[in-house]
C-alpha cells in the first residue's frame with residue numbers, strides 16, 4: 001500500500017476535530033475527503049501534509065513512518081484553496097520555486113519548468129504575474145508548482161473552490177487525467193459531492209471528525225451505510241416503517257407507501273421494531289390515481305429541463321416525498337392531482353431507527 005493511515009486523531013482541548021481515521025490508499029489511487037463544514041477534512045489533510053501534529057495515530061507512506069516529519073521532508077505536492085501563488089513571481093518562477101529550494105541545478109530546473117508549462121497548457125504565459133491570469137490558469141500554475149518536484153503523493157485542499165461551475169468540472173477532469181497519467185497517489189478535500197463523485201476513485205464521507213463510510217461513488221450512492229451518508233450524497237426520501245413480521249432473515253415492513261419484504265440481519269429488525277427506509281427520488285414510480293383514492297397529492301413540480309422534481313404530500317401524516325422524473329415524462333401529472341406512488345423492495349435501503 002502506498003499510504004497507510006492508522007487511527008489518526010486530533011484533539012483541541014476537549015474538542016475532537018478528527019477521531020480514529022484509518023484508510024489505506026493504493027498507488028495511483030485518488031481518494032476524496034468529503035463532508036460538511038467542520039467535519040475534520042482539512043485537519044486530516046494537514047496532518048498528512050505535516051502541518052498539524054496528530055494527537056494519536058500514524059501516517060506511513062511506502063513503508064516509511066512520516067508521522068513526526070516536517071512538511072518539506074515528506075515528498076508531497078500540495079495545492080491549496082487560494083493557490084498561495086507568490087504574487088511578485090512570474091508563472092515560471094512560481095513553478096521553479098520548489099526546485100530552487102531543493103537545490104536543483106539551473107539547467108535541469110529550466111527543462112522541468114518548461115515541461116510542466118507544456119503539460120499544464122500554460123504555454124505563452126511563463127512571464128506573466130499571477131494577477132495577469134484567469135482563475136483557471138492560476139489553478140493550473142498551482143498544480144504545476146506542486147507536480148514539478150515529482151512528489152510521490154499529491155494533496156489538494158478544495159483546489160477548485162474559486163472556479164465557476166463549468167470551469168470546475170473541466171479543470172477537475174483535467175487534473176484527474178494528469179494524476180492518472182503520472183500514477184500519482186492523491187488525497188483531495190472537498191465539500192462538493194458532485195466533484196468527489198466525478199473525480200475520486202473512492203470517497204471517505206466524514207461527519208463530526210469520524211469517517212462514516214469509505215467506498216466508490218456507486219457504493220456510497222447505492223449502498224449508504226448510515227442515514228447521514230444517504231442524506232449527504234444525493235437526495236433521499238426517508239420513510240418510517242414498522243416490522244410486521246420476521247421469518248429468519250426476511251422481514252415484512254409496513255410504511256407510508258404500502259408493504260415491502262426485505263432481507264435483513266441483526267436484532268434491530270425484530271418484529272414490532274420501528275425502522276427507517278430510504279428511497280432515492282428517481283426510484284419512486286408515480287401515476288395519476290383513480291378518483292380521490294391516491295396515496296398523495298402533487299404539491300409542487302419543479303421543471304429543470306432534463307428532469308423534473310415532483311413534491312408529493314402523502315395523505316397519512318404531513319410527509320412530503322420527492323419524486324424525480326425525466327423532463328418529458330410529466331403527462332397527466334400536475335399540481336393538485338391525486339397520485340399513487342410505488343417503490344420496489346430492491347430500491348429500499350433499511351436503517352435501524
Ligand code: ATP
Nearest residue numbers: 012015016017036037038039040041042043044191
Ligand atoms: P471546512 O469545510 O469548513 O473547511 P473541515 O471539514 O475542513 O471544514 P476542519 O477545518 O478540519 O473542518 O475542522 C474540524 C473541527 O476542528 C472544527 O470543529 C474546527 O472548529 C476545529 N478546529 C480546527 N482547527 C482548530 C484549532 N486550531 N483549534 C481549535 N479547534 C480547531
